[in-house]
Amino acid sequence: MEGRIDVTVENREAERDHDGKRHPNTCPRCHSHYRDDELERTLRVCPQCGHHFAVRARERVAQLADRGTFAEEDTELRSHDPLNFFDLRAYKDRLAEAEVATGLGDAIIAGGAAIERRPCELAVMDFAFMGGSMGSTVGEKFARACERAVSRQVPLVCVTASGGARMQEGILSLMQLPKTVCAVDELNEARSAFICVMTHPTTAGVLASFASLGDVIVSEPGALLAFTGPRVVQQTTREKLPDDFGLAESNARFGHVDAIIPRAELRPFVGRLLAMFSRGS
Amino acid sequence: MSESPSTQAEELKLRERLAKLRDLPLLRGVGVSGEMARLKRQLDRIAAEPSEDEVWRSVELARHQDRPYTLDYVERMCDDFVELHGDRAFADDPAIVAGLARFDGRTVVLVGHQKGRDIRERTHRNFGMTYPEGYRKAMRAMELADRHGFPVVTLVDTPGAYPGVTAEQHGQGGWIARCQLLMARLGVPSVACVIGEGGSGGAVAIALADRVLMQENAIYSVISPEGCAAILWRDAGEAKKAAAAFKPDAVHCKELGVVDGIVPEPPGGAHTDSDEAARLLAESLKGSLAEVEPLESDERRRQRRRRFRTMGLYLE
Numbered sequence: 001m002e003g004r005i006d007v008t009v010e011n012r013e014a015e016r017d018h019d020g021k022r023h024p025n026t027c028p029r030c031h032s033h034y035r036d037d038e039l040e041r042t043l044r045v046c047p048q049c050g051h052h053f054a055v056r057a058r059e060r061v062a063q064l065a066d067r068g069t070f071a072e073e074d075t076e077l078r079s080h081d082p083l084n085f086f087d088l089r090a091y092k093d094r095l096a097e098a099e100v101a102t103g104l105g106d107a108i109i110a111g112g113a114a115i116e117r118r119p120c121e122l123a124v125m126d127f128a129f130m131g132g133s134m135g136s137t138v139g140e141k142f143a144r145a146c147e148r149a150v151s152r153q154v155p156l157v158c159v160t161a162s163g164g165a166r167m168q169e170g171i172l173s174l175m176q177l178p179k180t181v182c183a184v185d186e187l188n189e190a191r192s193a194f195i196c197v198m199t200h201p202t203t204a205g206v207l208a209s210f211a212s213l214g215d216v217i218v219s220e221p222g223a224l225l226a227f228t229g230p231r232v233v234q235q236t237t238r239e240k241l242p243d244d245f246g247l248a249e250s251n252a253r254f255g256h257v258d259a260i261i262p263r264a265e266l267r268p269f270v271g272r273l274l275a276m277f278s279r280g281s
Numbered sequence: 282m283s284e285s286p287s288t289q290a291e292e293l294k295l296r297e298r299l300a301k302l303r304d305l306p307l308l309r310g311v312g313v314s315g316e317m318a319r320l321k322r323q324l325d326r327i328a329a330e331p332s333e334d335e336v337w338r339s340v341e342l343a344r345h346q347d348r349p350y351t352l353d354y355v356e357r358m359c360d361d362f363v364e365l366h367g368d369r370a371f372a373d374d375p376a377i378v379a380g381l382a383r384f385d386g387r388t389v390v391l392v393g394h395q396k397g398r399d400i401r402e403r404t405h406r407n408f409g410m411t412y413p414e415g416y417r418k419a420m421r422a423m424e425l426a427d428r429h430g431f432p433v434v435t436l437v438d439t440p441g442a443y444p445g446v447t448a449e450q451h452g453q454g455g456w457i458a459r460c461q462l463l464m465a466r467l468g469v470p471s472v473a474c475v476i477g478e479g480g481s482g483g484a485v486a487i488a489l490a491d492r493v494l495m496q497e498n499a500i501y502s503v504i505s506p507e508g509c510a511a512i513l514w515r516d517a518g519e520a521k522k523a524a525a526a527f528k529p530d531a532v533h534c535k536e537l538g539v540v541d542g543i544v545p546e547p548p549g550g551a552h553t554d555s556d557e558a559a560r561l562l563a564e565s566l567k568g569s570l571a572e573v574e575p576l577e578s579d580e581r582r583r584q585r586r587r588r589f590r591t592m593g594l595y596l597e
Contacts, residue, residue, distance in 0.1 A: 074597075076597055077597055078597075080595050140593060167503055167513065170533075171533070174485055174503040175485075175592040178488075185462060185465045185466060205482060227442065237445045
């Protein structure tokens, strides 16, 4: 029996997905299916059609940062439940579940790093943690990343992926918009560069705050970048939506992003930008 | 207001804990003093905690069809008002008004969301739902204020930024962000007041001010009760439950430190007596401006940034 690969786990997954949900490693565009290690090798881009799969925060760091340079900070920060929020389930339970499922304290990780040998502060959001939603903890970790960038006199690179503000924290989640905006203001004042990489999806509260304030805004192909998502727009206005509504390509056409960069070229591209902003050398 | 026995018991318990804390030697000084402040707040809260019905009453009053809108207040609070139109790029958004106003013996720049009274005006004003053009108009007016040293007064009353195709194409999210950034940078004093619905990003876009106030029956929230219910309860009919859960009323916003003060309304709500509501609002706006006007411009900006930078609760 030794040496044989146990496929029962994968089969069970496949069965569970018969309720219409696609397996995460099946390409939604061309339906090709991949093993996890195959996707990891291709930076989670479909070799058949170029579809960009979602990338988890730690894997993104590995893709972007020079090996071993990422020094994560504020790892102990956790979300609080100021409203004792309970919808169909308690917010506290959702948080605990998300932490177990993702291995992350909240929807963002941040710390010092080097990209193409250029030092920077790197903050990466993770959509898998409650839809990458921004509550007090995400706002605080982003703001602290800005402050570290200022004190270390390095640029900030932030990779966004978020469904918006975290409703379960009520008005305090909305307050993370002005909070992160103020953090970017300090960054700007100190003349530390801010490179924002918007990935799928970057929407609502995050788009309407720090993400849109990047000195340079880069996006991955096919990413949804919208204040209001297509479903809500369709339902509330009954307008006919263009096929590329809210996508990075549409945003580029209307002048909201500087460049759409395929994932394989992202690291050298960010490296070039960091070189542009480096002082002296 | 009679208190239930359980509330009284809870208050008693907190008071005992408070007394004990005072006697504690400062082993971990910061932690203990933080606890004191928290307990004191909790004590105040027990007395003031609004019930589910009271929260919902705020939601209904904030949306009341006879509630005074921005221009109703302008008419009553200002000696003169010259409205400025257009964003100098593309259009004039009627969902937001901006202009030069004579207020309390000086010129200010006033910016506010504007809803409509009858169906024609409501459509014209797009129900107070702003396009990016509206935020650009607001920004243009605020830049003008900064240039000429006029204080900025904003009145917030919107269900949210307009969720439409062209609004997206014109960069809704980006302009909401840039409008906030501009407010963070203003050298002049600013005060914002939520006078009805403070709906999400569309509201906070013009509410990054030195002082943020809220009328007694206004609501300020990250999402509409209906929207929240539709997403979390999968049923928009559960709006009342959702509102009670995320607490958009003035008392809770004050408690969480989101607003600096609650502006009283005439008994029964602002719609029962617009003149009195305007008088009370003007009073509060004057008071808030007087607090921040003496500060030096850089210091005021620093404090404003600090005010928002410290917002939120998390564990460390």
